[in-house]
Amino acid sequence: MNSFFKRRYIIQGIFILVALILLGRLYYIQVVDDRYKLSADNNVLRKLVIYPARGVILDRFSKVLVQNEPVYDLMVIPGQVEEMDTLEFCKLIKISKPAFDKAFKKAKNYSLYRASLFQKQLSAVTYAAFQEKLFEYPGFYVQNRSVRFYPDSTAAQFLGYIGEVNDREIKKYDGFYSQGDYIGKTGIEKSYEELLRGQRGVRNIMVDVHNRDQGSFFDGKYDTTAVAGDNLISSLDKKLQMFGESLMVNKIGSIVAIEPSTGEILASISSPGYDPNMMVGRERGNNYMKLLNNPFKPMFIRPIQAEYPPGSIFKVINALVAQEMGVIDANTYFNCPGGYKYGRNGWMGCTHVHGTINLEQSIEESCNTYYGNTFSRMIDHSGLRPVNAYTRWRNMVMKFGIGNALGIDLPAERNGLIPTADYYTKRFKNDKWTSSFNISLSIGQGELGITPLQMANVMAIVANRGFYYKPHLIKAIGDKKIIKEEYTIRNDAGIEAKYFDPVIQGMSNVVNAPNGTAYNAKINDIEICGKTGTVQNPHGDNHSVFVAFAPRENPKIAIAVVVENAGYGATWSAPIASLMIEKYLRDSITRPKYYMDRLLNANLLPGQKKLYNKPSVKKDTIIPIKMESTKPVSIIKQTIH
Amino acid sequence: MSNQNRSFFFNVDYITIFLYICLMAIGWFNIHAAVYNADESIINLTSNSGKQLIYIIVALIVAIAILLLDSKFFFTFSPVFYGITILLLMAVLVVGRNVGGNQAWIPIGSFRLQPSEFAKWATSLLLARQLGVVNTKISELKTLLPTLAVLGFPILLIILQPDAGSALVFISLIFVLYREGLSPYFLIGGFIMVLLFILTLLYPKLYIIMVMVLLVAFLSYQFRKNRKMITVFLSGLILSLLFVFSVDFVYNHILKPHQKVRIDLILGKVSDLRGVGYNVNQSKIAIGSGGLIGKGYLQGTQTKFDFVPEQSTDFIFCTVGEEWGFIGSFIVIGLYVFLLLRIIHIAERQRAPFGRIYGYAVACIIFCHFFVNIAMTIGLMPVIGIPLPFISYGGSSLLSFTILLFTLIKLDSNRMGIV
Structure with a gap:
């Protein structure tokens, strides 16, 4: 013991303090x-x-419309890359040296130890060649992914396409997607996204400091397996669809064919179309711009987005509504002096001087005078004030599915247009207007907008004699073949069945009587009932329209054909519809070859000069509706972004 | 008691030996966990845990050999041991292998000898012998200067390697001098120096100087009747000012960039989790993620997947913290505190000053390693590469600590004898 003995406690205290x-x-x-x-x-x-x-999308006969095809994303972990023959490598994967340097730098900046995408979607051919040499390039590996593949390149606008999610979509789906995921952007891909995408699986793995896989976390306790998306069975008939597309080559317009008894859409053609495979793969961005800049607007889904005044086919509706109102019947005759005189000195011309003509003939010969008179009776002589009578008329017309989107299973369907009474009251400054003020509605011109889908649906109503099912593109979902309930509900058009007889007879005569306006569409042994229409177009040549259903008894197909700038309905649209009907009902064409060749080879695209001259919009009381198809750029933007 | 009755282990302090074995066992299991690979057995001789087992066996043999020696041996030969280690420390500067920036190793076959580990032991022995002379007063300059020389020589050589960690261990021997009568002002001064060092690097010099001047003025006023205290305060102020300026100078002109960064990281002046701060950050993550009871033996993800570098040597405590949690950390720290207190207890019961002084030296060395190493792994100290005694992987380290401890146990077993 020495005198500093007590200092042991201080030292011990320091030790304990430090430990604490x-x-x-x-x-x-x-x-x-x-x-x-x-x-x-x-x-x-x-x-x-x-x-x-x-999910794969099949046609109504279970033929593939869209399927998945493997592609190979080249991945890189920069930290594992060793010295290598860069030029040889570039040659193998077909990129330039600067592109290689850029991609490599980007990957390196992201992380040395984590994988980043080096080159998107190598084709199977490139991959096959590259695969053998892959071992020479440590740090690079290939990850399988699948992309959409359209074996027959058909129905592009309706199937739609998928693309990487944007920030807005990530937000909208509340974190379901993350950057780089794919999502349906348009068409069925978009409207059935939640069914098609399936359920993603998660595998929790552990990695070491070099990001190497060290096996699953907790033996996979928190892992989930991926569940494949539902397959969809489309109502489309691939053969018919492709046939329609070939008929519409070099023409602008639409074909919509519906099965009246179900509302299933058999074919839906929007022309010009595009190859849906253009929206897949490395060239996608360029192709997209090409399509967007194409003056004929291939991305514009005409059957559901183009609105036209229906023209003479609207007479069918007026004939039915007028009968239901009781202002005419099958035996009502009007005299046609070659036109209809209205107001003080208004004159609505007719194609011919028909003389005394009844309801059936008025359809067959498409008499404007008859419908001028009919419309006048409905609006001016119904016992109601014309303003109110107009509203009643409008409501009855709307029951045909006009003026509102039909609710097809595609995004961005347009409503069409049928003006309200208020619209005219405002326009004419008071509510004392009569049928003289909007007489063009009697023949389907003027302020009307109807999509080709709505036209075809009207034909389905006529074929069914008074009802329709919502037109739709997907008839069954998944293995259980579920159909959406809304497509099984019968919608009533509010017209008694008996009123259809004279109209249908007239429509039959249109095609089958030698003096019918569409006699050239007649098929032996199949009774087609149809109606031609010619839509006045202030911007160029008139649009050719034809609607029809067939056969007359127990109808199997209702169809609408619109060919823009092609003149009379009978010239182009009726033969196209006729071929479509025959193709669907018979699966073969009995007409001579020249009949089809004329259609297949016709080039009805507007001249290039016309395209770049912006047509001036005329203030015209008869045709104030602007053709949507002539300025669809803004619409396309809406549907895509 | 007669010499004939004594066996080897007569009077041996079994508590210390028990603690020693506990720590070694903890080390061995954790080294296995740190390099864990499901395919390898713990006694696979090519793995670190297998090698460590060999080192443990060697260490135990050496321990027994020390117990067999005559306790006078250490007293007598301490100048020789000291001389040899000084020569080795010189030699290492010439023929040593440079590992991680430090020229600290002499390769002998597959074994690498680290002279500084043994220098601690030899210096402790010589220090004990020198101060143990009857009636020395350390406060006298004629005692203090040779003592400082004994300490300073190896420190100088080690700084030349440069190995700041080992140098720090030697500096910790100041507690021994304190126990033997060194003025407490040295301890207080040392503490103030550390404080000022940190403050100088964190805050502008001007503020520190102003605070110091105000503080001294206040204290001088309080003690205005005590002239002696005022003198102490004023000289303290002058020394502190000199220190502040020299720290500034050393930091800016003498320290190497990597040393500056390590200090900056601790002080929170920079944060660099990918670069220099990577080790410490990953180490903190490993320990912090252990929670209260840990992830379980061999279940530490940080440890298993190599996120912490050096984890069987300097960062072995990460494995303890991650796999055994706070409870494991508590037990390990408890064992060290128990061991240190036991060593001081042993030191104090020595009749001969040689044993007592040597005992304190052992306690200081172990304490310094234990504190600096653990503080480093949890981010309280800069990264200073010194091993955790008895636990860290490594032959040199285990062997030198064994020799250090068992020399004390041997001296203690013979404490009744007169050295």
Whole structure:
């Protein structure tokens, strides 16, 4: 013992104090602060998303419209890349040296140890050649992905396409998607996105400091398996669809064919179309711009987005509505002196001097005078004030599915247009207007807008004699073949069945009587009932329209054909509809070859000069509706972004 | 008691040996966990845990050999040991292998000898012998200067390697001098120096100087009747001012960039989690993620997947913290405190000053390693590469600590004898 004995306690005290400081700090970081726990998980846990196969879309006979095709994304982990023959490598994957340097730098900046995408979607051919040499390039590997593939390149606008999600979509679906995921952008791909995408799986793996796989976390306790998306069975008939597309080559317009008894859309052609495979793969961006800049607007889905005044086919509706109102019947005769005189000195010309003509003949010969008189009776002589009578008329017309979107299973369907009474009251400054003020509605001209889909649906109503099912493109979902309930509900057009007889007889005569306006569309042994229309177009040649259903008894197909700038309905649209009907009902064409060749080879595109001259919009009381198809740029933007 | 009755282990302090074995066992299991690979057995001789087992066996043999020696041996030969280690420390500067920036190793076959580990032991012995002379007063200059020389020589050589960690261990021997009568002002001064060092690097010099001047003025006023105290305060102020300026100078002109960065990281002046701060950050994550009871033996993800570098050597405590949690950390720290207190207890019961002084030296060295190493892994100290005694992987380290401890146990077993 010496005199400094007590200092042992000070030294011991310091030792204990230091130990307590260490323990305090340890208690804090181990027990109190759980930040470190998260950091440790971030270090070692990687969530691998397992992408399910997207649902396949089949046609009504289970033929593939869209399927998945494997592609190969080239990935790189820059930290593992060794010295290599860069030029040889570039040659193998078909990129330039600067492109290689750029991609490599980008990957390096992202992370040395994590994989980044080096080159998107190598084709199967490139991959096959590259695969053998892959081992020479440590740090590079290939990841399988699947992209959409359209074996017959058909129905592009209706199937739609998928693309990488944007920020807005990520937000909208509340974190379901993350950057780089694919989502349906348009068409069926978009409207059935939630069914097609399936359920993603997650595999939790642990990695070491070099990001190497160290096996699954907790033996896969938190893993989920991917569930493939539902397959969709479309109502489209691929053969008919492709046949229609070939008929519409070099023409602008639409064909819509519906099965009246179900509302299933058999064919829906929007021309010009495009090859849906253009929207897949490395060239996608360029192709997209090409399509967007194409003056004929291939991205514009005409059957549901183009609105036309229906022209003479609207007479069918007026004939039915007038009968239901009781202002005419099958035996009502009007005299046609070659036109209809209205107001003080208004004159609506007719094609011929028809003389005394009844309802059936008025349809067959498309007599404007008859409908001028009919419309006048409905509006001016119904016992109501014309303004109110107009509203009643409008409501009855709207029951045909006009003026509102039909609710097809595609995004961006347009409503069409049928003006309200208020519209005219405002326009004429008071509500004392009569049928003389909007007489053009009697023959389907003027302020009307109807989509080709709505036209075809009207034919389905006539074929069914008074009702329709909502037209739709998907008839069954998944293995259980579920059909959406809304497509099984019968919608009534509010017209008694007996009123259809004279109209249908007239429509039959249009095609089958030698003096009918569409006699050239007649098919032996199939009774087509149809109606031609010629839509006045202030911007150029008139649009050719033809609507029809067939056969007359127990109808199987209702169809609308619009060919823009093609003149009379009978000239182009009726033969096209006729061929479509025969193709669908008989699966073969009995007409002579020249009949079809004329249609297949016709080029009815407007001349290039005309395209670049912006047509001036005339203020015209008869035709104030602007043709949507002539300025669809803004619409396309709406549907895509 | 007669010499004939004594066996090898007579009077041996079994508590210390028990603690020693506990720590070694903890080390061995955790080294296995740190390099864990499901395919390898813990005694696979090519793995670190297998090698460590060999080192443990060697260490135990050496321990027994020390117990067999005559306790006078250490007293007598301490100048020789000291001389040899000084020669080795010189030699390492010439023929040593440079590992991680430090020229600290002499390769002998597959074994790498680290002379600085043994220098601690030899210096402790010589220090004990020198101060143990009856009636020395350390406060006298003629005692203090040779003592400082004994300490300073190896420190100088080690700084030349440069190995700041080992140098720090030697500096910790100041507690021994304190126990033997060194003025407490040295301890207080040392503490103030550390404080000022940190403050100088964190805050502008001007503020620190102003605070110091105000503080001294206030204290001088309080003690205005005590002239002696005022003198102490004023000289303290002058020394502190000199220190502040020299720290500034050393930091800006003498420290190497990597050393500056390490200090900056601790002080929170920079944060660089990918670069220099990577080790510490990953180490903190490992320990912090252990929670209260840990992830379980061999279940530490940070440890298993190599996120913490050096984890079987300097960062072995990460494995303890991650797999055994706060409870494991508590037990390990508890064992060290128990061991240190036991060593001081042993030191104090020595009749001969040689044993007592040597005992304190052992306590200081172990304490310094234990504190600096653990503080480093949890981010309280800069990264200073010194091993955790008895636990860290490595032959040199285990062997030198064994020799250090068992020399004390041997001296203690013979404490009744007169040295």
